[in-house]
Amino acid sequence: MASIYDFSVPKADGSEFSLADNKGKVMLIVNTATGCGFTPHYEPIEKMYEDYHDQGFEVIDVPCNQFAGQTPGSDEEIHEFCQLKYNTQFEQMKKSDVNGETALPLYKFLKEQKGFEGFGKGAKALAMGVMLKKIDKDYKNNPEIKWNFTKFVVDRDGNVVARFEPTAEMSEVEACVKSLL
DSSP, rough: OOOGGGEEEBBSSEEEEEEEGGGGSEEEEEEEESTTTTTHHHHHHHHHHHHGGGTTEEEEEEETTTTTTTHHHHHHHHHHHHHHOOOSSSSBOOOBBBBSBBBBBHHHHHHSOOOOOOOOHHHHHHHHHHHHHOOOOGGGSSSOOOSTOOOEEEOOOSEEEEEEETSSOHHHHHHHHHHOO
16 A cells, blocks of 8 residues: 655656655645635645744645636746745645646545545535535545645654645644644
8 A cells, every 4th residue: 555655746846855755744735826715824834834844844835726727827936926925935846736637646645545524614615615516516525626725634654634625724724733743
């Protein structure tokens, strides 16, 4: 059976980032966008990075343009946007697909480990459900990434322990990460 450490992700410069380099660390793997209603999630993600990086926390930021074309820029433009708007210190990977035939193998693995469990409750959750029904009538029954800023948390042993949809409160994501540090 594959391990999270068997995968790598292309970096913006074309080189490969091996997740094995993060053995023993807690990872947050997230597909991001620069023009999405959830883009402000960069702020609490960066805060978590600043607060916990010294304790062995890493962010794997995978920009993706598969959801309403909300990441139209080049890898360089995405990096500039994140640094200027959110002062991000973690590295953005190469813009990549997370669904379909061209999805990163890492994302195929993540979806096998943690499938979709719903958007939770509240106005954002309802809005996401209504929108997705128009795109994929069977969205509730497949593990595909539904939208930008879906987050996976990996523990120090390489286990994918949680999947958070973009509608999840960032405080829940942080509590999960803190519990693993």
